[in-house]
Amino acid sequence: MTATSPARAGHRSAEEIGRTPAGPRSLPELGRTRDVPLPDVRATTLDNGLRILAARRAGAPMAEVALRIPAAAPGATGDPAYTAGMELLAETMPAGTASRDRVGIDDELAAVGAELGVGVDPEWLQVGASSLSDGLPRTLAVLADLLTAATYPDAEVLRERDRLGERIAVARSQPRTVAREALQRKRFGDHPIASEMPTAEAVAQIGPDRVRALHADAVVPGGARLTIVGDLDPDAAIETVAGHLGGWTGGHAARELSAPPAVEPGDLELVHRPGSVQSQLRLTAQGLSREDPRYTAFQIANLVFGGYFSSRWMENVREDKGYTYGAHSGQEFVPGGAVLSVDTDVASDVTAAALLETRYELGRMVAVPPTEQEVESARRYAIGSLLISLDSQSALASTLSALDAVGLGVDWLRERPERLEEVTVDEVAAAAAELFAPARFTGVVVGDADVVGPRLRALGGVS
Missing domain, CATH: 3.30.830.10 (Metalloenzyme, LuxS/M16 peptidase-like)
Incomplete structure (x- = not known):
């Protein structure tokens, strides 16, 4: 029907449908939502301490991987050098391994429609990856290589150090960053949870050897958890993870962040x-x-x-x-x-x-x-x-x-x-x-x- 053609017999407009002789129709009450349609989750813990969770959600032919490693700073107070080193580690972990350089890693991930990113906060080192479901084994192979054999090439670390220092300097000039740091100090004092962003000066003091030492110390399986959700068989996914990461070792369990002090009321x-x-x-x-x-x-x-x-x-x-x-x-x-x-x-x-x-x-x-x-x-x-x-x-x-x-x-x-x-x-x-x-x-x-x-x-x- 065009804008100028007569209405079809029996056709009612949206406005007519929404009204009665007595006035507008009342909206029906919302029904109760009693549960969320969620998949079952399979879980197991490998001998090296890595916990694996897997769930099948078949809405798209994709698989999502979320790895969380406890990565608290040693000691009871914040350590600016540790915070700076972990930030640089997160930036440069994907830069290469003993068998893959950065270009090779990017090409291998791209071949299976995958992306991988690394982030860090005072509590966790986190690695997230997304790929086509049938590309999950290759994605996990790259992830395992990064976790066990990342090399942190000198040139890559130094280049990223300069970039990170510049970004931090800009971020620290922003009022919301100033407010966040002041709030964290007010809440938690010198507890490590308050050390969310290093200074550019602290980052400038971190060299490649320090980053490699941090990897050996912090990137360990004991206490880490890897979660996979996607169009996959959970049991097969767990077996694939075990095949790639069962040999991942560490000299100690990952350091978990201690509970910060309770917030004290006051001015x-x-x-x-x-x-x-x-x-x-x-x-x-x-x-x-x-x-x-x-x-x-x-x-x-x-x-x-x-x-x-x-x-x-x-x-x-x-x-x-x-x-x-x-x-x-x-x-x-x-x-x-x-x-x-x-x-x-x-x-x-x-x-x-x-x-x-x-x-x-x-x-x-x-x-x-x-x-x-x-x-x-x-x-x-x-x-x-x-x-x-x-x-x-x-x-x-x-x-x-x-x-x-x-x-x-x-x-x-x-x-x-x-x-x-x-x-x-x-x-x-x-x-x-x-x-x-x-x-x-x-x-x-x-x-x-x-x-x-x-x-x-x-x-x-x-x-």
């Missing part, structure tokens, strides 16, 4: 950033681990406060006051638990006002508990976002690996929607009153102290 710290036209507000409090019986109620309470676009805090500081483009609250999981983060960026002239409104919304979570409508909206969002977050093979592989590291399996994910459906308004209100009380928080404000300092100090609770 916010004002961090001076001269000439800044914006301020970064970063509040934090102790969070909850996934195993805590209050976790589900806390998740909903967090969404109500600031965990998604329709949250109370976002409505206040963005939609009503116009202080910011975005405000967000959420958890970061750390060994032994989690921390709650509340962050937003605002113009210098409204820094004190934004902090006042943030404290007000935290207090309102205690004094004015989440309503049934707020809880239901957050519940639907939590269930929907969970389903979306697990839609891809790579996301599922990463999630399964992270859960396995804390002793949780795929059943925890399967049962998650039902737990979200069953949590009550009263339970959410109790979690909100306990965990969002303003007195539980500390944090930092990064900005020009000469501009924002007087009003912040007048508010109190800022030092």
Whole structure:
């Protein structure tokens, strides 16, 4: 039917379908989502300590590999040289092995539609790979070669060292990086978890011999876990991994990061950033681990406060006051638990006002508990976002690996929607009153102290 042709007999437009003589049709209520369609997971641990998880998801002819190796710094405090060395190791591990140079590695991976990347943080060295399912054996062969025979050629290490130093220098000039480092120090002091990014000066001191020594020390199988998700037979995948990595050895088990100290409530710290036209507000409090019986109620309470676009805090500081483009609250999981983060960026002239409104919304979570409508909206969002977050093979592989590291399996994910459906308004209100009380928080404000300092100090609770 063209735009000018008469309507077909019996045809109704979308507007006509959506209305009745009594007015617009009401939308049906959303049904309950009781489980997530997830595959079974096979798991085994090799004699060298490498744990393998494999699951079949046949939506695409691809396989995702997620390898996580505990790689904590030795000692009880952060070591800038270790952090710098591990960053350079992650950058240059794919540069070559005893039998493959960088070009050969890239060509071999490309032949099976594969990509491979390496990253590091204070807790983990992570290697991710994606390939066509029938190319998994070749991808694993390259991975095994990198883990057991990476050579870190001098020229490659020195070239990447210069590039990494330049990138770090640029990153450290950014206000969000300054705020993140200040927040981590405020939360965790000199614990190694606070050492997320080295200085360019520390990177410049790392040579190829140091990187090779770090590989021998940190890239070991004991305590590592490799997760594979894709269009594959799990038993065959485990056998393939064992064939390639069963001979991987190490002089000791991988070092796991110790639990950091609990976040202590207290005044916010004002961090001076001269000439800044914006301020970064970063509040934090102790969070909850996934195993805590209050976790589900806390998740909903967090969404109500600031965990998604329709949250109370976002409505206040963005939609009503116009202080910011975005405000967000959420958890970061750390060994032994989690921390709650509340962050937003605002113009210098409204820094004190934004902090006042943030404290007000935290207090309102205690004094004015989440309503049934707020809880239901957050519940639907939590269930929907969970389903979306697990839609891809790579996301599922990463999630399964992270859960396995804390002793949780795929059943925890399967049962998650039902737990979200069953949590009550009263339970959410109790979690909100306990965990969002303003007195539980500390944090930092990064900005020009000469501009924002007087009003912040007048508010109190800022030092």
